[in-house]
Amino acid sequence: MEDAVRKALMYDFYGPLLTARQQDIYEMYYGQDMSLGEIAEQLEISRQAVWDNLKRSAVILDEYEQKLGLIARHMAQQALLTQVESCLSELKRLIETQGAADLVHVIREIEQLLHRIRFDA
Amino acid sequence: MEDAVRKALMYDFYGPLLTARQQDIYEMYYGQDMSLGEIAEQLEISRQAVWDNLKRSAVILDEYEQKLGLIARHMAQQALLTQVESCLSELKRLIETQGAADLVHVIREIEQLLHRIRFDA
Numbered sequence: 001m002e003d004a005v006r007k008a009l010m011y012d013f014y015g016p017l018l019t020a021r022q023q024d025i026y027e028m029y030y031g032q033d034m035s036l037g038e039i040a041e042q043l044e045i046s047r048q049a050v051w052d053n054l055k056r057s058a059v060i061l062d063e064y065e066q067k068l069g070l071i072a073r074h075m076a077q078q079a080l081l082t083q084v085e086s087c088l089s090e091l092k093r094l095i096e097t098q099g100a101a102d103l104v105h106v107i108r109e110i111e112q113l114l115h116r117i118r119f120d121a
Numbered sequence: 122m123e124d125a126v127r128k129a130l131m132y133d134f135y136g137p138l139l140t141a142r143q144q145d146i147y148e149m150y151y152g153q154d155m156s157l158g159e160i161a162e163q164l165e166i167s168r169q170a171v172w173d174n175l176k177r178s179a180v181i182l183d184e185y186e187q188k189l190g191l192i193a194r195h196m197a198q199q200a201l202l203t204q205v206e207s208c209l210s211e212l213k214r215l216i217e218t219q220g221a222a223d224l225v226h227v228i229r230e231i232e233q234l235l236h237r238i239r240f241d242a
Contacts, residue, residue, distance in 0.1 A: 016188040
């Protein structure tokens with residue numbers, strides 16, 4: 001996973017566990033793409049203080065992911081959903097080209113995937 | 122949702138954020154169904170200390186749910202999956218009783234549900 005995508009996901013899942021100040025700085029830097037200098041100027045603190053705050057937030061978010069694993073879980077779920085969608089495409093193709101009798105095994109596969117989403121993902 | 126089910130879900134999602142001690146006591150009480158007295162005796166602490174520990178853990182778990190909302194999200198996702206499964210049952214029924222041409226709108230409905238699981242749930 002790209003680092004920027006991972007950072008955005010981490011913030012989506014665990015952002016509310018940061019302090020309001022940490023959230024503000026994180027959003028300015030990663031969300032609004034402001035530079036360290038711009039953030040420092042706006043908040044009237046040093047560039048170093050902005051940098052330290054961002055590093056600290058990254059450590060906190062990583063610690064939560066290590067404990068709760070929501071991103072790992074999310075990625076596994078997305079992969080399963082991709083498979084479901086692929087089954088549905090196949091199902092549509094079969095419907096268009098043949099009769100209905102051959103479709104049952106595809107439906108069974110979808111059911112098994114949904115079961116995994118529900119209980120494993 | 123039943124309180125016992127909710128307590129189990131809370132622990133499934135946020136348990137790793139409790140201390141090892143809090144996890145032990147929570148599991149003894151809710152998982153192994155031990156009494157306050159039994160836990161107190163085993164850990165050589167007072168019943169009151171066991172009770173205080175359990176109350177504190179419940180507050181911590183609630184605070185995390187208020188911030189991250191994983192259980193609310195989980196319940197929404199389960200509801201969507203139930204709808205997907207209902208669509209698949211309908212699809213099977215249609216396949217058994219009719220030709221394939223009428224199935225396309227059901228498949229479209231499944232696709233929309235999957236989209237919601239992926240992006241809203």
